Amino acid sequence: MSVRLPTGAGVGFKPEHFDAMLADPGPLAFIEVHAENYMGAGGRPHAQLAALRERFALSVHGVGLSIGGEAALDKAHLARLRALLDRYRPESFSEHLAWSSHGNVFFNDLLPLPYTAETFARVADHVAEVQDVIGRRMLLENPATYVRFEESTLAEVDFLAAVVARTGCGLLLDVNNVFVSAVNHTTDARAYLAGFPLEAVEEIHLGGHDADRDETGAPLLIDAHGAPVAEPVWALFAEVIARTGPLPSLIEWDNDVPDWPTLRAEAERAAGTLAQPVRAAA
Structure with a gap:
């Protein structure tokens, strides 16, 4: 399926913004919804x-x-997802590089993975299965992580690139997740992005995070989606767009949801960055 999102700014839809979005859409090129919120048959949603x-x-x-x-x-779950996508024919579907269930236990978190050959085979098989069932290309999102696994044998960017090569999926680049993980693991966000397979990116996410400290007093960032996009994340976003040109870019704000003018202003800032010139390759 070749249809893609327009290269503009979007927001995650929240019901309290419905009337305002129709009356004053501002810079919106697209909206995003969580699939699991729309798997019922009808009603207000x-x-x-x-x-x-x-x-x-x-x-x-x-x-x-x-x-x-x-x-x-x-x-x-896959059947419900297929029915939802058939119903609305969205320009894009995405999911996370994470796990959230084990047996009959479902966790309210997106949990990290070791990056090994065994994990790669499983993730690639699952991505291929999803694409077969839904009849379209999906995007896979890089995670925000708080621990790393000693058994990992692949860097995250190489793992993602290998999944793309094996399955033909695309990527969703969450810039806030890159920053959160870099701070939590005392690594370099720019070095991570230098190795990221940007040619496979079809959507970008921007969101806020909470700042805390771990038990040793070291900085700990939580991907909470309950605050404005932080300035370092805006800076990384601008650097990515300078390399790639404009890409569909979404403001995620899922908790402590602000009023529409506040969210609209975040989308306007993203739209402004998307309008900046592309940097010439060195």
């Missing part, structure tokens, strides 16, 4: 989404497939 779909391009973002889990993918 679907009525609102149907109305918005008439106005905006749509990205559907999954949080429940557990792509990295050891167990087989949930066939019933």
Whole structure:
């Protein structure tokens, strides 16, 4: 499926913004919704989404497939996802490089993976299965992580590039996740982005994080999606766009949701960055 999101700014849709978004859409080129919030048959959620779909391009973002889990993918969940995508025909579908279930236990977190040959084979098989079931290319999102695994034999960027090469999927680059992980592991976010397979990126996420300290007093960032995008993340975003040119770029704000003018202003700032000139290759 070759349809893609327009190269502009988007926001994650929240029901409290419905009327304001229709009356004053500002810079919005697209909206994004979490798949699991729309797997029911009808009601107000679907009525609102149907109305918005008439106005905006749509990205559907999954949080429940557990792509990295050891167990087989949930066939019933996949069937519900296929029905949702068939119903709204979004320009994009994405999921996380993470796991969130084990057996019959479902966690309210997106949990990290060791980057090994065994994990790669499992993730690649799961991505291929998802794409076969939904009949379209999916995007895989880089995670925000708080621990690393000694058994990892691949760098995260190499792992993602290998999944793309094996399955033909695309990538969703979450710039806030890059920054959060770099601070938590005392690594270089710019070095990570220098090795990231940007040619496979079809969407960017920007969100806020919370700052804390771990038990040793070291900085610990939490990917909380409850605050404005931080200045270092805006700077990294600008550097990426200078290299790639404009890409569909989403403001994620899922907790402590602000009023519409505040969220609209974040989208306007993203749109402004997307309008900047592309840097010539060295």
